[in-house]
Amino acid sequence: MKRLPDWTKEEIEILVRNNSLSVESISARLPLRTPAAIQVIRNGIHEFHQKGDSSLLSKMMKDRIAKPEIDLVCPICGENIDAEADR
Numbered sequence: 352m353k354r355l356p357d358w359t360k361e362e363i364e365i366l367v368r369n370n371s372l373s374v375e376s377i378s379a380r381l382p383l384r385t386p387a388a389i390q391v392i393r394n395g396i397h398e399f400h401q402k403g404d405s406s407l408l409s410k411m412m413k414d415r416i417a418k419p420e421i422d423l424v425c426p427i428c429g430e431n432i433d434a435e436a437d438r
Contacts (some may be wrong), residue, residue, distance in 0.1 A: 355383055358392070363415055366392060370426035397427035 365380050374386045374393070379426065381389065395407030399416055408416070416432065418421065423432040 355388075357409065358384075358412065360411065360415070363392075363412055367396070367415065367423055370424050375398070378407040396432075397425050399427070400425045400430070400432050 354391045361381040362381055362384065366377060369377055371374060374389050377389050391407055396416060398405035399408055399413060425432055
């Protein structure tokens with residue numbers, strides 16, 4: 352089975368800017384990503400939000416979440432992600 356390429360910054364932007372959409376709706380916008388893969392990244396965002404780190408996320412993803420340019424909301428718990436306040 353061929354491994355898909357790493358997530359791109361553009362894909363992460365689509366994911367974090369549409370966190371209120373269902374996994375299936377986001378999957379339609381990210382044709383290279385399965386609903387299962389999207390859910391894994393959402394779980395990683397929640398873990399990062401709760402613990403300040405996540406083994407599920409790449410460095411690029413963590414950097415994006417840690418320095419939000421827009422208000423981010425955790426796709427799992429619905430809380431605002433204020434990365435600076437969480438550390």
